Amino acid sequence: MGTIAFIGLGIMGSPMAVNLAQAGHTVTGWNRSPGRTQPLEAAGGRAAGSIAEAVRDADVIITMLPASPQVEQCVLGDGGVFAHARKGALYIDMSSITPRTSVELAEAGAAKGIRVLDAPVSGGEAGAIEGVLSIMVGGEPADFEEARPVFEAVGRTMVLCGPHGSGQTVKAANQLIVAVNLEAVAEALVFLEKSGVETTAALEVLAGGLAGSTVLDRKKDSMLARDFRPGFRVDLHHKDMAVVMDTAREIGAVLPLGAIAAQLIAAAAARGDGDLDHSALLRGVEMLSGTAKD
Structure with a gap:
């Protein structure tokens, strides 16, 4: 050792x-x-x-x-x-x-x-x-x-x-995938709630199919409970998405969904959610959908 x-x-x-x-x-x-x-x-x-x-x-x-x-x-x-x-x-x-x-x-x-x-x-x-x-x-x-x-x-x-830098490049790709996935889960949850579906059952069956993901498995319960105690803060994901977009610009990669996700995370940070878990992207979807409680 x-x-x-x-x-x-x-x-x-x-x-x-x-x-x-x-x-x-x-x-x-x-x-x-x-x-x-x-x-x-x-x-x-x-x-x-x-x-x-x-x-x-x-x-x-x-x-x-x-x-x-x-x-x-x-x-x-x-x-x-x-x-x-x-x-x-x-x-x-x-x-x-x-x-x-x-x-x-x-x-x-x-x-x-x-x-x-x-x-x-x-x-x-x-x-x-x-x-x-x-x-x-x-x-x-x-x-x-x-x-x-x-x-x-x-x-x-x-x-x-x-070689050197490759790990960080792959991590940037990871953060891109996680950001888009979190936003998709948040939008799906609001969609289900406004439709009147029993959300716990709905997310359970979604997690078992092609829509399943580690993000859904790890975040669904806390998102249902609106428990945004930080496991990974919005501010840190905001920083990571800046790395993604800056690197994409340098290498000439076009990331349409990444750009939208980066802006949604930036909006969460700007409205004061920076110290919350990045699953607090749900709060932005609720605001846009007229279901926010604060």
């Missing part, structure tokens, strides 16, 4: 770090805001007072941060990962950032003698807690194989998608 530094103990990072500790790895955690290290410490890990302290003796360094600016600050800054990690360490960024940033991190790491993988995840808070995340990886095959025990502690599916 390896010595791991885990930077970023938020909704996703905290249970991932806990799972690594419970798998037998030696895990030292650090978080930008205080008060988030208790679950890791309870699982046998320890808290560090700085990034430098966390990474100094680590074989593997993981970041799980909100977006490219936070990753760049924590990794490339004077007090960051690359300034203090030992030569030969393996750095794995499991955040969701732009493919371009992942390539730049790999180049900066190589200059310091640090190997880099981009390895964003899908599965939300529930997947992180259960240790069943899907992990999309970009980088060198040998580094991917070395990281496999780490990935197996937090995920069920792990695939090397190509």
